[in-house]
Amino acid sequence: MKTPVIQAKDLNLTFETNDGPVHALKGVNLDIQQGDFVSFIGPSGCGKTTFLRCIAGLETPTGGSLTVNGMSPDNARKARAYGYVFQAAGLYPWRTIGGNIRLPLEIMGYSKQKQAEQVQRTLELVDLAGFEKKFPWQLSGGMQQRASIARALAFDADILLMDEPFGALDEIVRDHLNAELLKLWDRTGKTVGFVTHSIPEAVFLSTKIVVMSPRPGRITDVIESTLPRERPLEIRDSKEFIEIAHRVREGLKAGSEV
Amino acid sequence: MKRLLPVLTVVIALLAVWYIACIPMNVKEVLTTAERAGVTIDPPSAAERRDMGHLALVLRNTDALSGSWSQDRARLPSPHQITAELWKSTWEEEVNGRRGIVRSGSLSKRSLIYHGWITLSATFVGFLIGAGLGVLLAVGIVHSRVMDMSVMPWAIISQTIPIVALAPMIIVVLYSVGINGLIPKAIISAYLSFFPVVVGMVKGLRAPDHMQLDLLKTYNATKSQTFWKLRLPSSVPYLFTSLKIGIAASLVGAIVGELPVQRGGLGARMLGGSYYGQTEQIWAALFVAAGMAALLVWLIGWLEKRTLTRMGMLT
Numbered sequence: 132m133k134t135p136v137i138q139a140k141d142l143n144l145t146f147e148t149n150d151g152p153v154h155a156l157k158g159v160n161l162d163i164q165q166g167d168f169v170s171f172i173g174p175s176g177c178g179k180t181t182f183l184r185c186i187a188g189l190e191t192p193t194g195g196s197l198t199v200n201g202m203s204p205d206n207a208r209k210a211r212a213y214g215y216v217f218q219a220a221g222l223y224p225w226r227t228i229g230g231n232i233r234l235p236l237e238i239m240g241y242s243k244q245k246q247a248e249q250v251q252r253t254l255e256l257v258d259l260a261g262f263e264k265k266f267p268w269q270l271s272g273g274m275q276q277r278a279s280i281a282r283a284l285a286f287d288a289d290i291l292l293m294d295e296p297f298g299a300l301d302e303i304v305r306d307h308l309n310a311e312l313l314k315l316w317d318r319t320g321k322t323v324g325f326v327t328h329s330i331p332e333a334v335f336l337s338t339k340i341v342v343m344s345p346r347p348g349r350i351t352d353v354i355e356s357t358l359p360r361e362r363p364l365e366i367r368d369s370k371e372f373i374e375i376a377h378r379v380r381e382g383l384k385a386g387s388e389v
Numbered sequence: 390m391k392r393l394l395p396v397l398t399v400v401i402a403l404l405a406v407w408y409i410a411c412i413p414m415n416v417k418e419v420l421t422t423a424e425r426a427g428v429t430i431d432p433p434s435a436a437e438r439r440d441m442g443h444l445a446l447v448l449r450n451t452d453a454l455s456g457s458w459s460q461d462r463a464r465l466p467s468p469h470q471i472t473a474e475l476w477k478s479t480w481e482e483e484v485n486g487r488r489g490i491v492r493s494g495s496l497s498k499r500s501l502i503y504h505g506w507i508t509l510s511a512t513f514v515g516f517l518i519g520a521g522l523g524v525l526l527a528v529g530i531v532h533s534r535v536m537d538m539s540v541m542p543w544a545i546i547s548q549t550i551p552i553v554a555l556a557p558m559i560i561v562v563l564y565s566v567g568i569n570g571l572i573p574k575a576i577i578s579a580y581l582s583f584f585p586v587v588v589g590m591v592k593g594l595r596a597p598d599h600m601q602l603d604l605l606k607t608y609n610a611t612k613s614q615t616f617w618k619l620r621l622p623s624s625v626p627y628l629f630t631s632l633k634i635g636i637a638a639s640l641v642g643a644i645v646g647e648l649p650v651q652r653g654g655l656g657a658r659m660l661g662g663s664y665y666g667q668t669e670q671i672w673a674a675l676f677v678a679a680g681m682a683a684l685l686v687w688l689i690g691w692l693e694k695r696t697l698t699r700m701g702m703l704t
Contacts, residue, residue: 189603208609215607217600225622225700234618238608266701286608 135162136200136322137186143194144181154347155181168316168323170333171341178348179326183292186324187215213290214283218298220275222267229263232282239286253281256315273304292324309335310364334376335367342379344386352382407468412457413443414465423453466669474669501677507654508643509681511571515578516639520632523586531594548584557649578642582635589631593624629693636685644678
C-alpha cells in the first residue's frame with residue numbers, strides 16, 4: 132500500500148479556557164491517500180474545521196502525530212503543499228479577479244509570464260475565463276467562491292483543503308458548484324479535504340466520508356463510498372446513494388447519543 | 390441641485406438669526422450714535438442704559454434701531470459688513486490698492502490673500518509632517534507590541550494638553566535654537582494632525598480579519614508581504630477619513646501658532662483685529678479660515694474618491 136498523503140495518529144488538540152480544557156480533537160486516527168476526496172461531516176463543535184486547520188498548520192495539535200506529504204504540517208505549509216478555500220470567498224476588493232488569483236503567485240515569486248499563464252489556466256479550470264479584469268463586487272456569490280477556488284489552485288498544490296466553501300450559497304448554486312468541483316477533481320487528480328455539514332453534499336462528492344461528533348471532537352465512522360467516480364447529479368436518487376446517506380445519518384445520530 | 394436646496398435653506402436660516410442677533414448685540418452703541426444724531430432715547434441717561442438689559446433697551450427704543458446693521462466696529466457686525474470687509478481686504482486691496490500686487494508687484498501685507506497664504510503654507514508643511522509621522526507611528530504600533538504599549542498612551546496624553554498653552558513654548562524653544570518662521574508653526578500644526586492619522590491608520594492596518602491573515606499564512610507570506618499586499622491596501626479608506634480630520638486640525642494648529650508671534654497669517658490677523666476692536670477684520674479672517682478648511686477637506690475627499698475608484702473599491 133502507498134504511504135498516505137495525510138496521516139493522523141492518535142491526534143489530540145486541547146484548548147485551555149477559563150472553564151477548563153476543551154477537547155477539540157481526541158484520539159483522531161485517519162489516513163488520506165493520494166487522489167482521495169475526503170469529506171468531514173458532523174455537528175458544529177465536532178472539530179472538523181479544527182482538524183482541517185491542523186492539516187494546514189494553522190492550529191498546532193497538543194498530542195499525537197500528523198504528517199502531510201511525510202512532513203510536519205508546518206513544514207508542508209512552508210513548502211506550499213496545499214491550497215486552502217475558506218467559507219467566505221475573501222477576495223481582495225481592490226484587486227480584479229485576475230489580480231486575486233495572482234496574489235499567491237506574487238507572494239511565491241513566480242515570474243510575470245508564469246503568473247499570467249497560471250491565472251489563465253486556473254480561470255478556465257473554474258469556468259471564469261473572460262472575468263479576469265472584473266472586480267469581485269461585479270460577480271455573484273457563487274462566481275466569487277469559484278474565483279477563490281481558482282486562487283487556491285493557482286500554484287499547483289497537490290492538496291486542496293476546503294472549509295465549508297459552499298456553506299453560504301443557496302442550494303441551486305451549490306449543486307452546480309458541487310458538480311463543477313467533481314469535474315475539477317477528476318481532471319486534476321488532487322487530494323481534497325472538504326468540511327461540510329450537508330449530508331447530500333458529502334455523499335455526492337466524496338470517496339471517503341469521515342463522520343465526526345463533538346465533546347470531545349472525534350471520528351465516529353469512516354465510510355468508503357462505493358459510488359463510481361463519474362457522478363451525474365441524478366445519482367442522488369439512486370439506491371446506493373441513499374444507503375450511504377443513511378449510514379452517515381446513523382453515524383451522526385450515534386455520535387450525538389453519548 | 391438636490392443638495393443645494395437643503396444647504397441653501399440652512400444658510401438662509403443662519404443669516405436670518407444673525408441679522409436678528411445684531412439688534413440686541415449692538416443696541417447700546419447704536420442708541421448712543423442715534424442720541425448724538427438728535428434722537429430721543431429712553432432712558433436718556435447713558436449711565437442708566439449701561440446697567441440695563443439689551444432686550445429691554447431694544448423693546449423701549451424700537452424706532453431708533455436702524456443703525457444696528459451698519460454700526461462701525463459693531464460687537465456683532467452684520468454679514469454684509471463682513472462681506473464688504475472680505476472684498477475690501479482681498480480684491481480691492483490687491484487689485485486697486487497702493488500696496489497690492491497689481492501696483493507693487495508683491496502681495497499687500499494688509500490683504501487676506503497674503504495672510505491666508507502664510508497660514509496655508511504652514512498648514513501644508515505641518516500636515517505633511519503630521520500625516521507622515523502618523524503613518525509611520527501606526528506602522529510601528531501595528532508591528533511591535535512594545536510600541537503599541539509605549540507610544541499609544543503618549544499619543545493620547547499629547548492631545549490632552551491644550552495646544553494654546555503649548556504653542557508659545559514650542560515657539561520660544563525653537564527660537565532659542567535659531568528656528569523661526571514657518572517651521573515652528575508647522576510643528577504645532579503637525580502636533581495636532583498626527584493624532585487622528587495614527588488612530589485611523591492603526592485601525593485601518595488592523596482591519597484585515599483572521600481569515601484574510603490565515604489565507605496569507607497558508608501562502609507562507611512574510612510580514613512585509615502581508616503589509617504591502619493586505620494591510621496597507623485595507624487601510625486606505627481609513628487613511629483618507631483620518632486625513633480629512635488631520636488637515637482641518639493642521640489648519641487650526643497653524644492659526645494657533647500665529648497667535649503669539651504676530652508675523653502675519655490669519656491667526657495674527659484675528660488677534661490684531663481683537664486688539665484694535667476691528668471686529669469685521671476678525672470675522673473676515675475667520676471666514677477665510679473656514680473657507681480654506683472646507684476647501685482642504687474637499688480636496689482630500691476628491692483625492693479619496695479618485696484613489697478608491699482606481700482601486701476598484703468604490704462601486
